[in-house]
Amino acid sequence: MSAVLQQPMALPTGSLAEAPLLEVQHLRKYFGSGAHPVRAVDDVSFTIRQGETLGLVGESGSGKSTIGRLLTRLVDPTGGQILYHGAGAAQDLAALSQGQYRPLRSKIQIIFQDPYASLNPRMRIREVLAEALDTHGLAKGRARLPRIHELLQQVGLRTEHADRFPHEFSGGQRQRIGIARALAVEPKFIVADEPLSALDVSIQAQVVNLLGELKEQLGLTLLFISHDLDVVEYLCDRVVVLYLGRVMEIAPTEALYANPQHPYTRALLAAAPIPDPAQRRSIPLLQGDLPSPAHPPSGCVFRTRCPLAEERCASTDMLLREVQPGHLHACWKTAHHPTSP
Ligand code: ADP
Ligand code: MG
Secondary structure (H helix, E strand, C coil): CHHHHCCCCCCCCCHHHCCEEEEEEEEEEEECCCCCCEEEEEEEEEEEECCCEEEEECCCCCCHHHHHHHHCCCCCCCEEEEEECCCCCCEEHHHCCHHHHHHHCCCEEEECCCHHHHCCCCCCHHHHHHHHHHHCCCCCHHHHHHHHHHHHHHCCCCHHHHHCCHHHCCHHHHHHHHHHHHHHCCCCEEEEECCCCCCCHHHHHHHHHHHHHHHHHHCCEEEEECCEHHHHHHHCCEEEEEECCEEEEEEEHHHHHHCCCCHHHHHHHHCCCCCCCCCCCECCCCCCCCCCCCCCCCCCCCHHHCCCCCHHHHCCCCCCEEEECCEEECCCCCCCCCCCC
16 A cells, blocks of 8 residues: 555646646535534635645544535535636626526535445446436437447456446445546536545545546546545645645645644644555544534634644634645634744
């Protein structure tokens, strides 16, 4: 695993890699009504550039999946904008009704942790993929079977797999089917929500490498949600660190791992690399409980668990500040004291 992970992948270069595909601005999702809704995502802003792999990390309950579901409009936002630069003028996905969003659904796909849960056990893989193609009116008639075979080959499966049922596959193969189903509709952008979590460590690297290869081949843009800090370091160009529905830090991957700025990011990365190559760095359990997102702390939401917290943190608004080009974080205390490299 670690040997595979240590081979760096070529990063996209040139102006295309800089142009935004999605601009998330002040995005909010509150669940429930009344005085104390669950603030799953609270004023989150970040950009996803064309052709990049953006990592999204944070403890369980920090709002990662909700962001993934907002970008794919599986849930409706409470507020904010999701500017999509597909073809032509930018569209605000957050402002579209479900009906208006439908034509864009093929461009923005999501793959989940457990592909088995979303595969109908009575459908052959051929039918699963055909259904995806039908939904968007793609590859009709005689073009159908060759397209299904092409999709299977793209994800490392064989053409004869088309006639099998989901239970006949291993976990890794099922995740490949989930990826094939997402690719069937020719997306530009894929949200991968913890796509490795249900897989044996021994096959995680294969799926990571498949995602990396497909991204390059097909010119995809990826949002990669994970609690595996090593895989994120390997696969992602930039990383967004989330805590209690808020962005703590955004940086190019190398800068984030070499020089984390926010006390929360530092806590996440503080755990020394594990010498056993079979084990990998995962989001550690931090001291103290995650506050309820229905009752977030005032000021900086991390302050109740922060080693540097002082009185002012309870009243200071959290604003993302840029400390290096492209490196932003939301702690006023460390803002002017970058650690030495
Ligand atoms: P993560 O993926 O980082 O673990 P989630 O986005 O799943 O976090 O959840 C963020 C917060 O929103 C959690 O407190 C979770 O309980 C809450 N939440 C997520 N979905 C719902 C829902 N459908 N209804 C109510 N609360 C929800
Ligand atoms: Mg999740």
